[in-house]
Amino acid sequence: MKSSYEVAIIGSGFGGLGMAIRLKQAGVHDLTVLEKAGDLGGTWRDNTYPGAACDIPSHLYSFSFEPKTDWARRYATQPEILDYLRHCARKYGVLPHIRFGTEVTEARFDSDAGIWRISTTGGELTARVLISACGQLNRPSLPDIPGRDAFAGISFHSARWDHSAELDGKRVAVVGTGASAIQFVPELAGRVERLYLFQRSAPYVIDKTDRAYTRLGRGLLKAVPGWYPLNRATLYALFEARALGFVKYPALMAPVVRRFQKNLHAHVLDPALREALTPDYPMGCKRILISDDYYPALTRPHVELVTEPIERVTAQGVRTRDGTERRVDTIVYGTGFRTGDFLAPMKVVGPDGRELNETWRDGASAHLGITVSGFPNLFLLYGPYTNLGHNSIIYMLESQIRYVLGCLQAMRRTGLRWIDVRPEVQEAFEARMRRRMRETVWEQGCHSWYMTEDGKVVNNWPGFTFTYRNATRRPDPRHFRARR
Structure with missing residues (x-):
């Protein structure tokens, strides 16, 4: 293995693979992809829980340069998405560039040499350009519940599913009702003796309208010119x-609210249960979920929705604030991810000795979600202000990849050693984001994973995806300081 590269990419999910492919296509072959796990795929490698699937239609969930016309379902499942990523890595020759089992622990920028000195579990290396493609959904978040470590049974987070755990005929507690839980809860409900679902706040769940694609339909998409792009x-x-509805006029969410109400009333006849499943915040303030089988699962006689707050986990089960203890064999935490850390736990240090996570202690910030002032030649994919509530993140990633590639090509063309976004440019972008965010539904009275602890939304893009693509169409040289 080499110890020095022009480009080092951290992570081999959609962002990292897409970046590596586009670099190779542009003639940049001196690159490495640093992957802490033993396989590629990012979140689609990690989340193997029963029922794992995408909540964006399949035909929006692929790279524009590698369209897939033969998805099995309208909403692709985890195994099929992972297979697609493996296919892309093989087809475009990325596999030889990936260092598996190599976790980055620290990266320090050497301004004299104009390189990043990178420490990993597999040794030291250097790169002129460092690209983080860690994503926002890669570090499981476990709740700070008293006694959690004292549980005598089996417990695990849904993103680290224990497939060796025997769940059939067991008593199982599920903590959390987010996007993962609504997929695996129906699967568990058909297997376990008793299921307790602990809900802190009810999600909005609308019908999914999922279906399998026919062989004829897949064949026509591939054979008829223009049909797939039109679709x-x-x-x-x-x-x-x-x-x-998300970013400017929350009142436009009314039709989706009616769709939620129709879905809830169609499947939940018990008025008390229906009330417990009705959110007390504006639609869209938290992530809207889709499912055709979540509500039916909660009406099964052996499934209990628990809304009383959890007081503590005991050796035998879960005790709520009213003193009731529900004894279980297994606890599954569907409690999401640590979405605001972005680059944690790795340590990223700029030329002046500043540590990035310390710089971000009040909330992450990056110009266009990609570059951070004071950290030259560092680029982020799926950074702050780039998550979506309404469309495919692949579109956003491809916008960022093109922008990063534009920066690298400009550096090569002009012989620059490093570039660093100007602080005033980043500050102006941050100010625009804060002004626009106040109009969005995400700041209308709920606490979500989009927010920092003090209630500032730093994850989402407050606009159309095509406006982001326009903003990232090409890097503006005036936005950067540079050194030859």
């Missing part, structure tokens, strides 16, 4: 229109 463009436009 993809139509889906994109339909989902993109929802941005207005």
